[in-house]
Amino acid sequence: MSDNDVQQLLKLSKQLLDAVDHKDWNTYTNLCDEELTSFEPESQGHLITGMDFHxxxxEMNPTGRPRQSTISSPMVSVMGDVALITYVRIVQAIDEHGHASSSSFEETRIWEKQDGDWQHVHFHRSLIS
Incomplete structure (x- = not known):
């Protein structure tokens, strides 16, 4: 595993989270495989396949309120053309009354090298209680 791969995967993961925070569908779909799979709180325990759920x-609730994600304590493992990234995601947001809040999630993301480029193929996100 090269340091270059680690840095590139962390950069791509941050771009992915920025796309989510800014509701940038074009960037998100460019980074994700069409058959992306996921387990996340919104799916209530069901495996989601494809992009329609996301x-x-x-598209919902385009409030324009500021939000940002920080990757904390990342661990990266590259196994050939597959990479596993785990971290705690801290999301800061401003509500409609101007009050700031933070929430944290445990996230695992799997990236696969396809035609020379890393594509996001699976994630598991859990709310930290």
Whole structure:
């Protein structure tokens, strides 16, 4: 595993989170495989396959309120053309009354090298209680 791969995967993961925070569907779909799979709180324990489930959250409630994600304590493992990244994601947001809040999630993301480029193929996100 090269340091270059680690840095590139962390950069791509941050771009992915920025796309989610800014509801940038074009960037998100460029980084993700069309058959992206996921387990996340919104799916209530069900495995989600494909992009339609995620598109709903990009299109709903376009409030324009600021939000940002920080990757904390990342661990990266590269196994050939597959990479596993785990970290705690801290999300800071401003509500409609101007009050700041933070929430944290444990995230695992799997990237696969396809035609020379890393594509996001699976994630698991859990709310930290």
């Amino acid at each position: 598109r709903f959250y990009f």
